[in-house]
Amino acid sequence: MEKRYTVEVDDFERAGAASISLKELLQKLGLAPETVRRIAIGTYEGEINCLIHGGGGVVIADITPHVITVRIEDHGPGIPDVEKAMQEGWSTASEEIRAKGFGAGMGLPNMKKVSDTFRIETEVGKGTTVIMGFSCV
Amino acid sequence: MEHSYLNSVRVNNDSCTGCLLCVKKCLVHAIRVRRGKAVIISDACIDCGECIRCCPTRAVRTLAEPLTELKRYKVNIALATPSFYAQFDGTLSASVLWQGLREIGFDSVFDVPLAGDYISEEIETFFQHYQGPYPVISSACPAVLRLIQTRYPELIPHVLPVLAPAEAAAIYVRRETIRRLNLAPEEVGIWFLSPCPAKGTNIHQSIDVAHTAVTGSLTLSSIYGPLSLAVDRIRNEKNELPEATVGTSYQLAWGLDEGELLSTGCRNGLSVSGPDDVDEILQQITLNKLPDVKFISCYICRSGCVGGPCVAVNKFVGMKNLKKRIAMRRLRERANRSEAMQAARVCDGFPASRQYIKPLKAKPAPPLAGDFGAAMEKMEQLTALEERLPGLDCGACGAPTCHNFAEDVVRGYGTEEGCIFLKR
Incomplete structure (x- = not known):
């Protein structure tokens, strides 16, 4: 079963609607x-990454009895240095975003921490897709 | 045994007009109109009492004991909570109120704020050793506990494992009464003077204590009439009785939504009240949006217990009353919280929460089917049906939303014909 949710640009009020x-x-x-x-x-x-960095995008959940896969896709600037982006506390978020309480540089590390499998597909100038797998058992 | 006692809110079919107001108002979508009458799904009901407030014909009521129940016990003790005090002007001496309770049938009164002082100290000690997860969620409001059990079971590890002050008071006063008067447990009646249906359910169901020491609950609105008459009489007879609350002003404040937070001295705490806001905050905790907050006091009623659906006076009047009483009490204390608490520690031998508390059980709504694959099939059916529905949430089918209707059909609680648009 597949479920799709749209993430709107800069919609902090409703951030988290998909989750x-x-x-x-x-x-x-x-x-x-x-x-x-x-x-x-x-x-x-x-979702937060998607609206801060990606300029909005889509969340696609693929649900099977054994594994739930969540893909978060955006068509934003892409990540030039994935290794750096994975470091806790490293962020490219603007001051304005940080003032809202986001952009602490914990997004990707946290996503990796909570998921069972984790993958980033990114291309500078084209966009980023993060794929998290969760085992159901 | 009252095995099926899941909630305390009941509908009187004679006066229910099936108007849908409560159906729409219910946070957890636990009400449907069937054959023109509101029906409460007791598994899902959290006893917040919003339906009691909004019912135009007063058809929704809470189950509670009448004063005549007191006759069945040799000794009856009333638990005087902050929300009880809030029903009367803050300058009215507490001893007059206690005397009034004696005249309407109680043998004695226990001041719950006194137990609150003990509980606040337990909370402080708890935080000294606690390692996480944060934020810790207060266990004082039983409707919030029900909401966590049914909708946020993943937050159960966040719930503070400390007794509510009224329960600690009940355990203490029950034990002491039995010991001092040499009575059998069934001869002692301990009564909670309740602002809400949720406390009553907690007595029957003991969701967070192994065995409650409370015998039953009487609503504040039901005792207010006879008690006011008695109080007026006492005031006319003798007008110079000393103020008599025993617990500190900080514990009196538990009747207000901010009170619990202030009384525990927790610095990075947050206090939330009202069904929608409590739900939103719990949602934020689930999503880890509030990792820096240490403690959250949650009350399902706006403004806390003074705003309960079964109180006698308007909540703003109640807040005025209680704030006045708090100010009076504070005049007699030092301004400093810890000194006031030190001075208040007058009774030893309060029950330690860990001996009585039991972890909450998760009670989420049952899945669409027992098997994950079958549940997925039902979910596909639900989505397909929902697409054919108008999405107006008109309520003509008796469910609050088209989504709820589709779910009811898929679960076998209704048929497609229930929707007037599908029938056309």
């Missing part, structure tokens, strides 16, 4: 609360 919908859906499927929460946190971080 909340996805969380409710997974609860109804009977997934364990801790797994649901990991997915919700990872998706939320992805």
